[in-house]
Structure formats: structure tokens, C-alpha cells
Amino acid sequence: YGTSAINEAGHLEIGGCDTVELAKKYGTPLYVYDVALIRERARGFKETFDRLNVKAQVAYASKAFSSIAMVQLAAEEGLSLDVVSAGELYTALAAGFPTEKIHFHGNNKSEEELKMALEHKVGCIVVDNFSELSLLEEVCSEQKTQMSVLLRVTPGIEAHTHDYILTGQEDSKFGFDLQNGQAEKALLAAADSPWIDLLGIHCHIGSQIFDTTGFVLAAEKIMEKLNEWSKKHHFEPKVLNLGGGFGIRYTAEDDPIPPARYVEEIITKVKEESIRYGLEMPEIWIEPGRSLVGDSGTTLYEAGSQKDVPNVRKYIAVDGGMNDNIRPALYDAKYEAVLANRANDPKEELVSIAGKCCESGDMLIWDIHLPQVQKGDLLAVFCTGAYGYSMANNYNRIPRPPVVFVENGRDVLVVRRESLKDIIHLDMPLNANAGNYS
Ligand code: LLP
Numbered sequence: 001y002g003t004s005a006i007n008e009a010g011h012l013e014i015g016g017c018d019t020v021e022l023a024k025k026y027g028t029p030l031y032v033y034d035v036a037l038i039r040e041r042a043r044g045f046k047e048t049f050d051r052l053n054v055k056a057q058v059a060y061a062s063k064a065f066s067s068i069a070m071v072q073l074a075a076e077e078g079l080s081l082d083v084v085s086a087g088e089l090y091t092a093l094a095a096g097f098p099t100e101k102i103h104f105h106g107n108n109k110s111e112e113e114l115k116m117a118l119e120h121k122v123g124c125i126v127v128d129n130f131s132e133l134s135l136l137e138e139v140c141s142e143q144k145t146q147m148s149v150l151l152r153v154t155p156g157i158e159a160h161t162h163d164y165i166l167t168g169q170e171d172s173k174f175g176f177d178l179q180n181g182q183a184e185k186a187l188l189a190a191a192d193s194p195w196i197d198l199l200g201i202h203c204h205i206g207s208q209i210f211d212t213t214g215f216v217l218a219a220e221k222i223m224e225k226l227n228e229w230s231k232k233h234h235f236e237p238k239v240l241n242l243g244g245g246f247g248i249r250y251t252a253e254d255d256p257i258p259p260a261r262y263v264e265e266i267i268t269k270v271k272e273e274s275i276r277y278g279l280e281m282p283e284i285w286i287e288p289g290r291s292l293v294g295d296s297g298t299t300l301y302e303a304g305s306q307k308d309v310p311n312v313r314k315y316i317a318v319d320g321g322m323n324d325n326i327r328p329a330l331y332d333a334k335y336e337a338v339l340a341n342r343a344n345d346p347k348e349e350l351v352s353i354a355g356k357c358c359e360s361g362d363m364l365i366w367d368i369h370l371p372q373v374q375k376g377d378l379l380a381v382f383c384t385g386a387y388g389y390s391m392a393n394n395y396n397r398i399p400r401p402p403v404v405f406v407e408n409g410r411d412v413l414v415v416r417r418e419s420l421k422d423i424i425h426l427d428m429p430l431n432a433n434a435g436n437y438s
Pocket residue numbers: 061063064082105165167204206207208243244245246287288289290291327331386387
């Protein structure tokens with residue numbers, strides 16, 4: 001993975017930093033991000049568009065991992081930014097991200113969120129449904145401001161991934177249905193409004209998708225409608241945003257295609273269809289999250305207690321778990337790991353890695369071959385860069401781990417560890433009894 005290597009001491013090294021040293025310096029659990037790998041992924045997408053000579057925007061879907069430093073890194077790499085809430089927008093503002101390159105998503109944006117987006121002049125709002133369309137019009141007319149808009153459509157595609165992260169199928173909470181006339185109605189309403197500058201169409205079919213079929217099919221269906229709409233309503237979009245969702249390799253069993261291939265095939269399809277229908281080739285926007293940051297993240301844990309269930313399995317508990325990575329419990333997601341302090345030792349034992357929460361489902365990895373694990377060993381779980389920290393929680397009042405960026409032998413703390421004080425900082429006492437703590 002990226003700049004990972006094993007050094008002379010037999011320790012796992014990332015970005016030229018020894019993970020054993022990182023664990024000593026910052027404690028565990030600890031998220032470590034390989035910054036060079038994020039840059040490589042971002043450049044990979046951009047180079048593909050350049051090579052194919054297509055006008056594009058690559059927006060980082062910040063839901064995958066949002067923090068001020070991460071947003072600043074996205075800005076350094078010339079990415080646009082997809083935000084889905086006031087919180088993600090606020091983070092972008094705090095990071096000094098160019099607001100004209102922010103795309104605001106979400107299926108239930110509040111009036112406050114829309115006002116905030118307008119006030120800060122975000123690049124566009126991705127409108128999801130009719131209530132939002134009228135709310136946006138109201139807010140825009142109140143503030144006498146025009147807003148650029150993409151309409152999110154649901155093309156009726158069943159991509160093959162986990163049900164919870166499927167979004168393009170007909171029965172979805174997201175978007176205007178493309179097939180039953182909803183999208184066309186939305187288009188006419190938006191085109192009619194003096195407050196809306198209709199840039200184009202958006203669609204996102206799901207996440208962790210391993211092949212291009214769904215994307216190509218979605219592009220085909222949308223282009224067919226665009227042809228119809230250009231003839232009927234003289235509408236030609238400037239932008240076609242095909243979302244994110246490009247799958248990554250979590251374990252050896254996963255077999256994703258290289259990220260550039262998704263982009264190539266999408267572009268080829270849209271070009272073909274544009275020529276066929278005599279339409280102007282739109283700008284192609286994408287908004288990957290996982291494929292930009294997923295494999296750049298590694299979580300370091302310290303091994304603690306062990307429990308042997310004779311003839312069944314051996315549990316190795318670590319000092320984190322579903323608090324910092326809920327994906328195994330939520331989606332049955334699979335991960336690979338190594339002993340970072342003894343990375344060259346033979347893997348002679350089959351064990352299962354448990355978290356420390358009071359819940360049997362708090363397992364990080366079922367059945368993994370590792371060297372004989374001792375208390376105090378350092379476990380590195382790979383590919384935790386997307387939807388790890390961003391879905392972290394304080395269940396059992398466990399503080400969230402810090403995040404460190406590593407690059408060229410340098411480590412930088414970009415999110416500090418939560419303290420026990422942080423854990424109670426929102427609590428309002430019921431009476432004046434002060435406990436004895438500090
Ligand atoms: N655009 C839209 C409109 C989205 O809804 C998403 C993800 C993305 C882009 C970025 O998708 P990506 O490239 O990261 O696959 N928590 C789940 C993933 C939820 C994805 C939600 N939407 C997980 O941990 O697998």
C-alpha cells in the first residue's frame with residue numbers, strides 16, 4: 001500500500017515514519033494517513049481527464065474523512081469539495097477552501113444550511129427533491145441571489161454493493177426519478193426560476209462499486225433523457241456529474257479496476273452518446289471519497305487481553321474497535337492487518353481481532369493469520385482512511401483517536417486525541433454535586 005514498507009528493525013513504516021515510533025509518540029489507537037498516496041490518487045484522476053482532453057472537476061467527497069488539514073490537502077491538490085452538511089461546510093470554511101469550488105449535497109438540507117451556502121457563495125447546490133427546490137427558491141429570492149444548481153437524478157440502476165450504500169435504484173431516498181417524469185418536471189421548474197442557474201445533472205449510483213457497468217448504464221440513461229430534453233425543451237447541460245463510488249481493495253479478495261478506468265469508460269460513453277445525439281459534450285464532474293483516501297489510512301492499535309475458546313477461536317482484543325471503525329459491525333466489512341512491530345515474523349496463528357466495546361458485534365477482523373500476538377504488540381489495520389474517523393463515535397464514552405499525516409519521513413498531528421474532559425464537555429449537571437476528578 002502506497003509508501004508502506006518494512007524497515008530494518010522489522011517495523012512497518014509509512015511515509016518514511018516508523019509506526020512503532022508513531023505509536024510511542026501519539027499513543028494508540030492512532031489513524032495514520034499516507035499523504036503521498038492521497039496526492040497520487042488525486043493526480044491520477046486529474047491526469048486521466050487531462051489525457052482525454054475533457055473539461056472536468058474532481059471533487060473530494062469530504063464525508064469520507066473531513067478535517068481542516070484534509071480539506072487543505074484537497075485544496076493543495078486542486079480538487080473541488082463535496083460537502084453534505086453545515087458541519088462539513090464549516091470545516092471547509094475554517095480550512096480556507098475556495099468556496100466557489102464547493103458543491104453542497106444532501107437530501108434534506110435545512111433552511112439554515114441553504115442560507116449558509118448562499119452567504120458563502122458555494123459553487124453549486126445539488127438539489128435532491130421538490131421541497132428543496134422550492135425552499136432554495138424562497139431563500140434565493142429573499143436574499144436576491146442567484147444560485148448554480150445541479151439536479152440529482154435517480155437513474156434506476158442496481159449497482160452490486162452492500163444494500164445500505166446503494167443509492168441509484170428506483171426505490172431510493174435520493175434524487176428525482178429519471179424514468180417517471182419527476183426529473184423532467186424538476187428541470188422545467190428549475191429552468192423557469194429566475195433564481196436558479198441550472199448547470200446540469202448529477203447522479204450517484206452507490207459506493208464501493210467494482211466495475212464500470214453501472215456507471216456506463218447510468219450515463220447512457222441520462223444521455224438518452226438529455227437528448228429528449230434538448231429537443232423538447234432546448235435544455236443542454238453544461239455539467240454532468242456522475243458522483244463517486246469507485247471501489248478500492250480492502251483485502252486480497254477484492255478486485256477493483258484502477259480508478260482511471262472508471263473515468264475512461266464514463267467519458268467514452270458520454271462522448272459516444274453526445275456524438276450520436278448531436279449534443280455538446282458536457283463537462284464531466286466526479287466526486288470520489290473512498291478512492292481518494294481509503295487506502296491511504298492505517299489504524300494502529302495496541303494488543304491487550306486475549307481469550308481462548310478451545311477448539312473454536314482465539315480472541316485478541318485491541319484498544320479500539322467499533323468506536324474508530326464501525327464498518328465491520330455495520331456492513332460486515334473486511335480488513336487486512338499486520339503486526340507492525342514484528343512485520344517479518346512468520347504468521348503462525350489464526351486469531352480474531354476484537355474491539356473493546358461492550359457489544360459482541362464489536363469485532364474488527366474475524367480469522368486472520370498473524371504471528372503469536374503478545375500483549376503490547378502493535379497491530380496495523382489497513383485501508384481505514386475512508387469512513388473510519390468520519391464515522392467514529394463515543395459509544396461507551398471512549399475518546400476518539402488522533403489523526404497523523406505522514407509524508408517524506410515527517411509526521412504532523414492534524415486531529416488531536418479526544419480527552420476525558422472532551423467526553424463530558426457538552427454535559428449539563430443536574431445539581432451542584434461536583435465529583436472528585438480533574
Ligand atoms: N457522492 C455522493 C452523492 C455520495 O453519496 C457519496 C457517498 C459519494 C459521492 C462518495 O462515495 P465514495 O467515492 O466514497 O464511495 N459509509 C459507507 C459509505 C457511504 C457512502 C455515502 N455516499 C461506508 O463506510 O462504506
